[in-house]
Amino acid sequence: MVKHEPTSQLALAGLRVLEIGSGAALAYAGKLFADFGAEVIKVEDPDGDALRTVPPLLTSSDTESQSALNAWLSTNKRSVTLGSQRFEQYAWLARLARTCDVVLDARALSEGIEVLSRPVYGASDAASGENMPIEVCLTWFGESGPYSTFLGTTAVCRALAGAVYSSGAVEGPPHLPHDVQTGIVAGIGAFSSAISALLGESDGSRRYVLSIHELAFSVVEMEAGMVQDGRHPKARLGVNRFCTTHPGGIYKTREGWIGIFAHTGPQWAALCAAVGHPEHAQDPRFINGPTRIKHADEIDAFLIPALLTKTAKDWFEELGKAKFPAVIVPTMDELLAQQVHRERGAFVPVISGDRQFEGVVVPFPLGDAGPLPGGAAPMKGADNQYYRSDEALALRVRRTRAKVAVPPLRKTRVIDLTMGWAGPLAARTLADFGAEVIKVEGTQYPDWWRGTHYTEEFYSERLYEKNANFALMNRNKLGITLDLTRQEGRAVLLDLVKTADIVIENYSTEVLPKLGLDYAALSKVNDRLVMVSMPAFGAGNEWSTTRAYGGTLEQASGLPHHTGFPQNPPSLTSYAYGDPVGGWNGGAAALLALLVQARTGKGRHVNLSQVECMLPMAAPFILEQSACGKTTPRNGNEHPLFAPHGVYQCADDDEWVVLSITNDTQWQALVHVIDAHALGTNSSLNHAEGRRARRQQIDAHISTWCRQRTADSAMRELQKAGVAAGVVQPIWRVMEDSHLNDRGFFSRIPRAYLGEYMATTAWFRETASATQLVRPAPTLGEHNREVFSRVLGMTQEQQQVLEDSGITGTSATRKAAREP
Incomplete structure (x- = not known):
């Protein structure tokens, strides 16, 4: 051994x-x-x-x-x-x-x-x-x-x-x-x-x-939430075109590449000022993200030359001072040299x-x-x-099977201080496994995924209750409101923390310390408390206050240098990749920390870096850089092992099918189904290496065959023949997918103000049936009475005092100069 x-x-x-x-x-x-x-x-x-x-x-x-x-x-x-x-x-x-x-x-x-x-x-x-x-x-x-x-x-x-x-x-x-x-x-x-x-x-x-x-x-x-809200463009917008805002992509500078995201009005104004065009900040064509994406070419016309005047490092420092979400988009050698990651021990020896x-x-x-x-x-x-x-074969443990549908985390209490996608997804992971998750918002500062355009309609029409993305990400949670900027609200939160096993938060790193609610303060009232914090670059380093969105995290990981085709710039995916990846990692880290807590009785603060959570996605390229001193350039949709492998256009406009030949048996099946027998008799193509060398010839045969069929019929013919293939489905068709709906993965449920909407179910199953959804996402302060009475033992009179003084409530209230 x-x-x-x-x-x-x-x-x-x-x-x-x-x-x-x-x-x-x-x-x-x-x-x-x-x-x-x-x-x-x-x-x-x-x-x-x-x-x-x-x-x-x-x-x-x-x-x-x-x-x-x-x-x-x-x-x-x-x-x-x-x-x-x-x-x-x-x-x-x-x-x-x-x-x-x-x-x-x-x-x-x-x-x-x-x-x-x-x-x-x-x-x-x-x-x-x-x-x-x-x-x-x-x-x-x-x-x-x-x-x-x-x-x-x-x-x-x-x-x-x-x-x-x-x-x-x-x-x-x-x-x-x-x-x-x-x-x-x-x-x-x-x-x-x-x-x-x-x-x-x-x-x-x-x-x-x-x-x-x-x-x-x-x-x-x-994107499933955006489709339901009518906010999805239902189109592929192009390389580095992000469907909810512009600019939200990667730009060449005098030296290196800069990644930027302008979502809010103040962020757009800061960018306009920095690039020497303050007059565009109030241009009605560019007033918000969804409007700017319609005028993306006009914006790029002045933005591209302006960004070429300085280096990526210069722009990162300048825009960072303005609290604008901007990061260097590093190559793998640049990433491996970044001191922030070195200080955190992000890179480790492999033998x-x-x-x-x-x-x-x-x-x-x-x-x-x-x-x-x-x-x-x-x-x-x-x-x-x-x-x-x-x-080694001696029996070590004896377990029988647990009863099905008994949630393993049913005795766990979570205080959820998160907003957006990543943090709420981390907390939702625990909720799906049965934990009691108490989501804390403020009436003046609700979760910004409820909406960021604070118009009269936002309040009068309760638009903050009608966002499908919020509903998707906060299922199975209880919801309360507390004004944490006031001492009375913080006192109630501390009382809740005394009863909790874990707190999950994804505020900017400076927020909780200013409120006196950092881990040092919370652990004083509960020394066995686990706390998971999820800032972009982790807490306690030079880049800790860097503003970031999911796309920013993807940019900072260097991954775009290995996505897409060589004729294009480093390319983002079309979604806020860093958010779900951060949420998945945050949930796993929380579960693991709870297991350590259960075994030791001790609490701990998990200082997560969401950019570090993206680095395993870039692992093949980081490893190649370290082991070989260089990386293979962007090569489109080629695969390091499989051939043929790629995305092929079908008969209808913008319909595509993915095909992946993973072994030589599948190759022979493909040759038969596409009627390319001449390829099948060529012995040099009996192995992936030979097929890769003749990629263009093989792809031409596959493309000719695919262009004569719909994507769905191509997939089904290939699958029937024993070839791995799948339709490249846009998200709005995924929501109608017969397989997912047959499995009950999507479920239509009612919710106050929103009406009936399509919810998702948990990604794990103990039986063939979908894991049961316990409750829809909470409306603002929906469970104030239940939580304050059952968990904290408050009287009705005590609760009324909190409500009358504005510490808690069930309706959003105005606050000037708001920004997520």
Whole structure:
């Protein structure tokens, strides 16, 4: 057995986890466990995980070559391989699985959903007398619905989920990001599910089944709200054109690239002044974001030459002083040199054989509880001997299955001090697992996702109750109001904190300290309190006060340098990517911190950096820069392994299908279905490397075939033939998708003022049915009476005093000079 350093202080020390299957989603879920001290046993076929072949490959003098990406995903794991005697090997594997606390199972991705009926630990009735581990199973499309038997890839899932269509040039093709990006999201989902089950382990073990398709939808969920509100343009607007505002993109400067986002009036005025055109600040054509996007070309006509007069560093400093959301868009070598990330330990050593290079740290800073600062990746089969020993196979734990639909976090109380998308999504994660989440807003400062245009109509027509995005992101929560700018409001909040397990907040870093409500103050009234803070660059560093939106976080990660086609500038996705990614990471960090709290009785402050949360998305390029000293230039929709792979136009205008050939058998199936038999007889095309060299010729055949069919018929013909393919669906069609609606992923529910709207359901399931939605998002102050009475024991008279003095209320009130 490979020697591993003691990990007794780490959050997951003492847990044994089995990782079986392949793919980045599974590997990242396992990495999160391993880097926090769990004993993660990675099971591979004799030929090794396909991830071992993803470029760039590392050569070593004493070991086999392997992928830098796979090495990073495998730090601190153990590796075992299956032998050739299948019956004996699976009997051994079942015995090993029954010694585990958690099984992460991705076999369905390669073997189909039928494998879900065959637990890796053996038959349920046989295992019940021993140990039934917590299980998290990854599928492409879930266990039910019309797509459940489809062949999938992350690109296919992403396309069908609406997370491809809106990115790229107006004329197309839409952009396909690196597969790892969807894998990271799905991996966090798998990890969060398992940690939630561990928090509720007194009930027994739970089994969750996840759909990567539904997880991929989570990154564009905001657009589903915009469609319902009538705010979505229902079109692809072009490279670096953001549907809710302009400018919101990436611009060349005298040296380097600057990323900017102008949402509010004051931000637009500050930008106009900085670039020497203050006269445009009050131009009625540019009065707000949705109006400016209609005049984007006119704005760019004066903005592009102005930004070329200074360097990206100059603009970052100047605009930052004006509190304008602007960041340097770094190349990978520039990113690796940024001192803010260095100070936070964002880059850590990865060891593979005799090679060492830098990767990205797991972005949940829990102090003495982890994560490990890097680590070594195991060679294939390095731990075979040990895990076949009687010592390793001795039963360690005994669990029976928990009752279905009993929420694991039902005894957890969360105080939610968040606004927008990222913070509320983090808190919603806990709410979906059954936590009591109390969302705190102010009548003068409601969540800015309720709306930012504070007109007369905003108040008189209660527009703040009619925003579908707010409703989507705040399901399953209780809502109260408190004026935290006044001592009476802060006193009530402190009383609530005394009863809570965790506080989640995403205010600007200076807000809570000014109010006297930072962690130092809150922990005085509750020393076991966990607090998760989510600023853009983390607290306590030179860039902590940098203003940021989701797109800003994507810009600052350097990811746009590897999105899109070489003829275009570094390219953003069309949605606020950093927000859902920050929310996913914030939720996972909160769950993990709660698990440490449950085991130690101690509180802690988790100082998250949302830009760091984006860095795993850029991991392939960061690793390549560190290991090779350079990165491969932007290459459009090419894939590092699969060929052919891409987005192909179909018969109707702006209709596209994604096609991904993942193995040579699929290649032969493709040749047959598109009637390109001459390609099939060319032996040089029997392997991906040869097909990649003839990419243009192959793509011409595929394009000709696709242009004769609708996207839907092309997908269905290809899937029937055994080829992974999916329609590039715009979000408004995703909301009508037969598969998602058949599965109950979307649910129409009523809510006061908003009326009936289409809600989403949780991304994890214990049964084939969707996880039950407990309540719609709260109206402003909807649960004041309930929370103040039940949680704090306030009398009606005490509550009335708070209401009469304006500390609390159920209607938004005016406040001058408001800005989110």
